[in-house]
Amino acid sequence: MEDASKTVQITIDSDSGIPIWLQLRNRLVYLIGSGHFAVGDKLPTVRELAVDLGINYNTVSKVYQDIERDGYIASYRGRGTFVSDKYLSNAGAxxxxxxxxxxxxxxxxxxxxxxxxxxxxxxxxxxxxxx
Structure with missing residues (x-):
């Protein structure tokens, strides 16, 4: 398992007309699906990502909950949030x-x-x- 030291390659375009939460969700899913973040990699905390991107904590939290529900990540209290392999069962789709x-x-x-x-x-x- 890696720590969250990988650079998170996310930019938010507040003028795009696409909701910020959806931009973030799509980018995280892409980074996980493309292998930038591998299974077991630790993601930044909700707070860290919110500060880095200059967006609301609740927006990041909503995205993390959404992609956790879809099997891309798993959160463990006190340890952090990690890329999960559950999403791979849907990879063929x-x-x-x-x-x-x-x-x-x-x-x-x-x-x-x-x-x-x-x-x-x-x-x-x-x-x-x-x-």
Whole structure:
């Protein structure tokens, strides 16, 4: 196991229109999935990351809870937060970053109660508008 000495390569763009918690979540998931943080690596504490990024402690805490629920990390009282291998069982569903983004989009749509067909229609409409 490594300590949290690896540089956390995260930048937050407050002008992007993407919520800060989602930017942080996506970046952490990417860093873990890409191998920057390996299974067993210790992550910075919630407080350290909040200070480093200049964002609210509760935002970082929410992200850590979210990615812990998804199996990317495991927290141990008094020891810290470590990269977990539980997310690997879902790795086949998100082979690359684009798949991961789509998975997140679908999950969020479902959380908002958007029916499957409406999700498909939304994506088709946005693709047409982008062309």
């Amino acid at each position: 998100a082979d690359n970053e684009a798949d991961s983004l789509v998975d997140d989009f679908i999950r969020q749509c479902r959380e908002f109660g958007i029916p499957r067909q409406d999700i498909v229609s939304l994506v088709e409409r946005r693709l047409r508008e982008a062309e």
